[in-house]
Amino acid sequence: MSLPAGVLRGGLLPEPLIFERSTPGRTGADCDPHEVGGPAPDAVLPAALRRDDGLVGLPEVSELDVVRHFTRLSQWNLSAATTLYPLGSCTMKYNPLVNEALVRAPGFADLHPLLPDAWAQGTLELMDRLADFLRTVSGLPAISLQPAAGAHGELTGMKMVRAYHEDRGDPRNRVLIPASAHGTNPASAALCGYTVTELPANQAGILEVATVREHLGPDVAAMMVTNPNTIGLFERDIQAIAEAVHAAGALLYCDGANMNALLGVAKPGDMGADVLQFNLHKTFSTPHGGGGPGAGPVAVSARLEPYLPTPRLVRDADGLRWSEDFPKSIGRVRSFHGNVGILVRAYCYLRALGGDGLVDVTAMAVLNANYVRARLADVLPLAFPTPSLHECVFSDRELEATGVRTLDLAKRLLDYGFFAPTIYFPLVVPGAIMIEPTETESKQTLDEFIAAVRAIVAEADTAPELVKEAPHSTFIGRLDETRAARRPILRWQPAAAK
Amino acid sequence: MSLPAGVLRGGLLPEPLIFERSTPGRTGADCDPHEVGGPAPDAVLPAALRRDDGLVGLPEVSELDVVRHFTRLSQWNLSAATTLYPLGSCTMKYNPLVNEALVRAPGFADLHPLLPDAWAQGTLELMDRLADFLRTVSGLPAISLQPAAGAHGELTGMKMVRAYHEDRGDPRNRVLIPASAHGTNPASAALCGYTVTELPANQAGILEVATVREHLGPDVAAMMVTNPNTIGLFERDIQAIAEAVHAAGALLYCDGANMNALLGVAKPGDMGADVLQFNLHKTFSTPHGGGGPGAGPVAVSARLEPYLPTPRLVRDADGLRWSEDFPKSIGRVRSFHGNVGILVRAYCYLRALGGDGLVDVTAMAVLNANYVRARLADVLPLAFPTPSLHECVFSDRELEATGVRTLDLAKRLLDYGFFAPTIYFPLVVPGAIMIEPTETESKQTLDEFIAAVRAIVAEADTAPELVKEAPHSTFIGRLDETRAARRPILRWQPAAAK
Amino acid sequence: MRYTPHTAAEIDVMLRAVGAASVDALLAHVPEGLRQRASLASLPRGIDERALRTELASLAARNRTEALTFLGAGAYPHFIPAAVEQLAGRAEFATAYTPYQPEVSQGTLQATFEFQSAVAALTGMEVANAGMYDGATAAAEAVLMTQRLRPNRPLVLLARALHPHYREVIATYLTGIADIESVEVPYGADGRTVLPAAELLRRASCLVLGYPNVFGVVEDLTRAAAAAHAEDCLLVSATGEALALAALRTPGAAGVDIAIAEGQSLGLPLAYGGPGLGLFASRERFVRSLPGRLVGETVDARGERGYVLTLATREQHIRRERATSNICTNQGLCAVQVVVYLSLLGRRGLANVAERNLRGAHALAERLRGIGTLRFSGPYFNEFVLSIDGARRRWQRALAAGVVAGLPLGDWYPELEDALLLCATELHDAAAMERLAAALANDLPPAASRTEGHS
Amino acid sequence: MRYTPHTAAEIDVMLRAVGAASVDALLAHVPEGLRQRASLASLPRGIDERALRTELASLAARNRTEALTFLGAGAYPHFIPAAVEQLAGRAEFATAYTPYQPEVSQGTLQATFEFQSAVAALTGMEVANAGMYDGATAAAEAVLMTQRLRPNRPLVLLARALHPHYREVIATYLTGIADIESVEVPYGADGRTVLPAAELLRRASCLVLGYPNVFGVVEDLTRAAAAAHAEDCLLVSATGEALALAALRTPGAAGVDIAIAEGQSLGLPLAYGGPGLGLFASRERFVRSLPGRLVGETVDARGERGYVLTLATREQHIRRERATSNICTNQGLCAVQVVVYLSLLGRRGLANVAERNLRGAHALAERLRGIGTLRFSGPYFNEFVLSIDGARRRWQRALAAGVVAGLPLGDWYPELEDALLLCATELHDAAAMERLAAALANDLPPAASRTEGHS
Numbered sequence A, B: 001m002s003l004p005a006g007v008l009r010g011g012l013l014p015e016p017l018i019f020e021r022s023t024p025g026r027t028g029a030d031c032d033p034h035e036v037g038g039p040a041p042d043a044v045l046p047a048a049l050r051r052d053d054g055l056v057g058l059p060e061v062s063e064l065d066v067v068r069h070f071t072r073l074s075q076w077n078l079s080a081a082t083t084l085y086p087l088g089s090c091t092m093k094y095n096p097l098v099n100e101a102l103v104r105a106p107g108f109a110d111l112h113p114l115l116p117d118a119w120a121q122g123t124l125e126l127m128d129r130l131a132d133f134l135r136t137v138s139g140l141p142a143i144s145l146q147p148a149a150g151a152h153g154e155l156t157g158m159k160m161v162r163a164y165h166e167d168r169g170d171p172r173n174r175v176l177i178p179a180s181a182h183g184t185n186p187a188s189a190a191l192c193g194y195t196v197t198e199l200p201a202n203q204a205g206i207l208e209v210a211t212v213r214e215h216l217g218p219d220v221a222a223m224m225v226t227n228p229n230t231i232g233l234f235e236r237d238i239q240a241i242a243e244a245v246h247a248a249g250a251l252l253y254c255d256g257a258n259m260n261a262l263l264g265v266a267k268p269g270d271m272g273a274d275v276l277q278f279n280l281h282k283t284f285s286t287p288h289g290g291g292g293p294g295a296g297p298v299a300v301s302a303r304l305e306p307y308l309p310t311p312r313l314v315r316d317a318d319g320l321r322w323s324e325d326f327p328k329s330i331g332r333v334r335s336f337h338g339n340v341g342i343l344v345r346a347y348c349y350l351r352a353l354g355g356d357g358l359v360d361v362t363a364m365a366v367l368n369a370n371y372v373r374a375r376l377a378d379v380l381p382l383a384f385p386t387p388s389l390h391e392c393v394f395s396d397r398e399l400e401a402t403g404v405r406t407l408d409l410a411k412r413l414l415d416y417g418f419f420a421p422t423i424y425f426p427l428v429v430p431g432a433i434m435i436e437p438t439e440t441e442s443k444q445t446l447d448e449f450i451a452a453v454r455a456i457v458a459e460a461d462t463a464p465e466l467v468k469e470a471p472h473s474t475f476i477g478r479l480d481e482t483r484a485a486r487r488p489i490l491r492w493q494p495a496a497a498k
Numbered sequence C, D: 001m002r003y004t005p006h007t008a009a010e011i012d013v014m015l016r017a018v019g020a021a022s023v024d025a026l027l028a029h030v031p032e033g034l035r036q037r038a039s040l041a042s043l044p045r046g047i048d049e050r051a052l053r054t055e056l057a058s059l060a061a062r063n064r065t066e067a068l069t070f071l072g073a074g075a076y077p078h079f080i081p082a083a084v085e086q087l088a089g090r091a092e093f094a095t096a097y098t099p100y101q102p103e104v105s106q107g108t109l110q111a112t113f114e115f116q117s118a119v120a121a122l123t124g125m126e127v128a129n130a131g132m133y134d135g136a137t138a139a140a141e142a143v144l145m146t147q148r149l150r151p152n153r154p155l156v157l158l159a160r161a162l163h164p165h166y167r168e169v170i171a172t173y174l175t176g177i178a179d180i181e182s183v184e185v186p187y188g189a190d191g192r193t194v195l196p197a198a199e200l201l202r203r204a205s206c207l208v209l210g211y212p213n214v215f216g217v218v219e220d221l222t223r224a225a226a227a228a229h230a231e232d233c234l235l236v237s238a239t240g241e242a243l244a245l246a247a248l249r250t251p252g253a254a255g256v257d258i259a260i261a262e263g264q265s266l267g268l269p270l271a272y273g274g275p276g277l278g279l280f281a282s283r284e285r286f287v288r289s290l291p292g293r294l295v296g297e298t299v300d301a302r303g304e305r306g307y308v309l310t311l312a313t314r315e316q317h318i319r320r321e322r323a324t325s326n327i328c329t330n331q332g333l334c335a336v337q338v339v340v341y342l343s344l345l346g347r348r349g350l351a352n353v354a355e356r357n358l359r360g361a362h363a364l365a366e367r368l369r370g371i372g373t374l375r376f377s378g379p380y381f382n383e384f385v386l387s388i389d390g391a392r393r394r395w396q397r398a399l400a401a402g403v404v405a406g407l408p409l410g411d412w413y414p415e416l417e418d419a420l421l422l423c424a425t426e427l428h429d430a431a432a433m434e435r436l437a438a439a440l441a442n443d444l445p446p447a448a449s450r451t452e453g454h455s
């Protein structure tokens, strides 16, 4: 007998949309509009400017409704706080709970961004120290904390590249990007008006300096490299590449999303980078929030320093203050000073670990990735046999005979209680399975994960349908993405409006 | 094909015991023992007094292990924050989140209980105001906030009863308690050295004054009444009972666990109560914590006032202070001043609602219970047809033919995503099903619950096995309680020790 | 080590499995020259949680958040019920990432779908995306979107009364994108933007107006939409104070094409300006030109309703350099927090908070009558410009008394040197307004004001 | 209304279903006389969340938690990692109740089982219950349990060096229970309890010793157990500072029959003395005499391991007046919080915190040498008694300098009028110790000390 709808599913509670919980006239939190007197809205706003629909389409629910609704919803997520989340390139490490408590202190949370600088010295000091940390880690002399995420940092960096060349009267229009690059790299370059040339890697997955030289020319403004690249491989020719790029009058952009592999190992500044964005939410452990907020500070070499976004933090006798006095600056890339709440968390993380702790982070991240690699390489083909650092990429080519694809393997992993690796990225690896365990995972957890992958590979032979129809044990079954895109339903609508 | 162990169950993650996650040498949080110097333990503690087992049997896990472990475990609970928890007599109302935030303020949380009174005036003021609220609500002139829970309040109250009689040179030894009383009533009376006489109610579920008179005598120290009683019925003879009890030289103890039904409706002091314990975790919405902490303040009439526990809060020119200067006091019932963290939450609740809000609480609690009662009375027999207040009690006698019992119905309700009502209590109702929705539940939720109960009653006819084998949709199936009691396993043990 | 769990014994076992002699050996392929210079020994050593708490507490104490401020200007102090952060902050929301695997991410997905729905309702528009970095970048993305929709128009028209941060960010985003010129549109005596001539509108992909604008003044979007649409120019409204949308005619009803807003007012703390949240709403017919993520409804294999990321072919991970935006990580958790806030207040609560703001700001303006004068005659919501002689001097003196008397507008608008931009929200009670009035009325030298005890 | 969700329309529909004309009609059976006097109109009206926050903040500000204190004496300041409260505070733990339905309460049940296991390990005992109200009530329950186990013994022996709160609570619990007399056992020059004569032990159901005792001194439980057991008397150890158990020989190893402790030190804030947590551990053979709840392991219908409340026939809801205790609601969430703390620190962390406490207290004693003298020669953990002339006067002066120099013991022990009970934990660094030393060394009148600036 099938159970009526609305029933517990394996211990989890179902829940409709918040709008479907509404009752006309109900409210969860309210406010007395008359507290301080003042005129009624219709006395001061002409009817044509007044809202008159009673905010139709917003929910009408009680505080308890809201609490239950979002508590239930939250439980439907797997998350780094509940399981291994080996999403390659995303560095889903443990997010220390203490940082969440610290950032909520009223001294940080209630600070208005336009307060006089003298009244915000605590946060300014923290930002300055964070900038120092990041300068040391990157080996680059100047930094802006303004960008809101990695891609925003890329955009900021590439705007500086453009400003630099234009300033020299040599506005170039092409950017070289390896084919394995993250999609944000070409998209950011394009947003700065550049055309993109894709460069292939060699058989070992490495970009050769010869390839770079081949494509360099006087129209090339910059080369964007990710190092280690998105296959987890260190670009060994990086110094030679930098020289070639510089010799051609171009600049070297380093995508710093993979800095988790480099702490204490190599500094982008030493590699010849002119500009590098950090992904604080990756390397420095701020929670990913289901897709942000992150922070993407951008560090630059001396030659790009004049172009950093304003305002910039400067120190004078009275302490730290914001200055706009940088005539060559590209200007603002967002309002105010950055995702400061994320900067506070990243500072806490850096301060807690210190130099020795950061070195250990990379060492253990590399060990974990190599352990997974070693323990799986006999059942899944590596994309490249080249030594790798903090992540490892496999392909699904040996599963082909079974009909099981990377997507199926990923879905089946959910049944085993793990989030899936990044899949089908980088694009250069067919059926890519990109695993980044991070340094915070224990050997036990890795062993459980390895066992699960091996079991699934075995299942692909013995019970391919089991894998192809996965997931079976999740709160909801495999979702029809095609249907969603064909006839998009992007919002709930009041019944009358439908 | 059955999935390997350790796999997601309907979206929830399994998890072993924390001890089973241990690895020798691992730790989650540490401390440098040498920070301030000082001698090594073996320099100051003789070997015979020193611990030498390296704390065997405690976990050895990382911070991330701990976070995942307890986050996973938490999700296995249904709770008032996730669903209706209609546990009769327990008043599982919404626990406002703001109160949780307020009580954690360092000004409250970090206060040492032996600080000079002048340094704790904030908390003392709060306690004094809370005491005022409770005096008004109970109609009784004096109060102690010291008891830690309802049963502890009962114990405190009955110790005062004993002190009162002994003080008058008339140590009595018997206490009258209705058969429907909560088990803590007889247990508390027994702990004070009293023998208990159980009194039956009449056909309508009401205690008659005649019954009380019949059992009163010079050996009776007190009568303990719950009003409304545990069937949710108001004891209409309460004033006559009080008179009879007092005329016999005995005292009237009121169990205040059901005060949620009386706010603005009737005051125990007006009923003739000499002593009443509050269950703040019930009536005043402090979270139940999976079984506490609660708080059980005890309010008394003028004649019992001298016997209140010490220390007591008194106000003089310098403000509030603790005084032990009450020679007739029964003394302490616990260390320090009570479950102050719970008192803070209850104060917040009372303050937020105010007098008008409290009246509304009871009105809506009574409406909700009567609504459930009215909508279910045709499918489940009421224990008594008498008008009821904040909860309603059904029996399973009409299900008998189907073989489905109260326990089965309760288990099946879990499948429908609700916690179960209180069952088999009060003992006087065969197969009792005791439902207390509380005032914070919406009509929708009640309708869903009503529909579920009705569906189960129908299932009892059409598919009794479905009900008898319930739950089917929970994280774990019906548990074998007999086995647990027969060969009790009460702790994890290191493998070697087993 | 903090947060890295392995014991020495485990490292040994793992190295054996890897076939490496040491962890260092795993790094051996990194050029020696780089490795030698990579030391982090110059950084301070790590500290434990106790020391970290102490340090952060002392930093927080150096921020003067206890002061009385009347600052708005793009970031608005509002009351946030405790439930908002406690719910949005639940670990399962906070520590997940972009919901690439929808079957185990329905919490984030459904909440984001609800967010999109709530933003559409709030703005009166048909579709909303899952959020952008902030209001200013959302405005820039909107301008770029109008360029995709009206590709052959060389102009974008930006109101001078649009928040300068927004104008600056749009300018930054536009540099390097060939041949687009931005034209500043002046404001009039009422503080509203003077609608540009048809000739300009005809060559522009968009006109961008603040709503309310940076002076707190409510633009007439309906008129602007009519004028713009007559020339096939798109109208973009940019709202810094999203709460205003609960009191004002919606951009949707006014005929706007793209409505963006800064969502910080809706349940996010000031946090020194970030993280905030860019709201981005538009018309159904433009949906394939939208930047940013979108969550859509679908069904699972058993026919159960569920949610997925959708229309991803607009995005960088599929379209790379031809994507509608480069955005990847957005402000997901802020979107969840905003929808929790909007749910908690709901229709009535939000309307009442908005009304409370409007009444309060007007009560404040009334209280300040005589001390200064309203600079602009246009209608306003919770923020207005006060003309007052010696604005900067008085502002400085108020500061010494612990009162931040809004923003001296001269910093942003030289023509408004003697003006203060003042904001009052539901956090400002009558006593606060009195303190401000007293502080502004005071035209004595700062030292004197301090002893007069306004603080 | 706050927290009550119904709209007027819903109330109407519900009343119709109930068949009542009004909500008031539902209350009509309550005697009119009572109802008329039940008004709560004298109470203040409710306030909103914003006003509540303001009020509570101003109350909290009147507590001087910023002061430097060396108070222990039954409540101990320790560092609590942020994860502890965040995890134990999760709504699913906090808002559930006693796990009467184990199938949907496995979170609470497994955590409680882990708590019982951890307490057994910490105390070295065989079984532990799910927790009692606090250390003092746990001690009282232990004494009552020894009376159940040794029913014909008219005495209970309580060390004078047992915390006075514990002695008082035991006394309260014993009143009315016929013919049990409690006898106070004195302490010696080393601060340890002088073991009672065999003649007394023979007539007693138990001997109760503090471990460490109220002076911080470590009793020799092994010797006490031997003496007590020789006369078939049970030994109860009562630990106020549970952290000491990580450094001291366990009660289990020493041969104790019932080990109780106050668990506050293990992850619970001071909270002005509550909620704390009574730990209660004993021997397997006594399990059916234990008070309080017990969680046991079992299996479900499919054979999966799970946990349930067990051996409930000891409890009041089944056995009523014959129950082993009247306890019902206990301190469940505190038990979860303690097991989170113990898990986070684990074997090494806990041993190190304990060692840090021991070293710190001894360093402090060393620092105070010359200013005062150690009153007792017995070994101690993180608390000791300092003899110092003019103890109360100096204590008062220190107070004026913002330092609470422990507890003047004269309040509790008239014979110790010139003694202070001082405690140092991992929260007291060298600078704090210096401040205490300076404050205590100061024997000038209070006014002077204030200007000397020790604060």
Ligand SMILES: Cc1ncc(COP(=O)(O)O)c(C=O)c1O
Pocket: A089, A090, A149, A150, A151, A152, A182, A184, A185, A226, A230, A255, A257, A258, A279, A294, A296, C327, C328, C329
């Ligand atoms: C290699 C790489 N570069 C850039 C980015 C973009 O960073 P963000 O998502 O923070 O914008 C990512 C993250 O997804 C990445 O993995």
Ligand SMILES: Cc1ncc(COP(=O)(O)O)c(C=O)c1O
Pocket: B089, B090, B149, B150, B151, B152, B182, B184, B185, B226, B230, B255, B257, B258, B279, B294, B296, D327, D328, D329
């Ligand atoms: C009627 C009644 N009396 C007394 C009690 C005991 O209260 P507590 O559990 O707080 O000790 C309860 C609660 O279970 C109860 O329902």
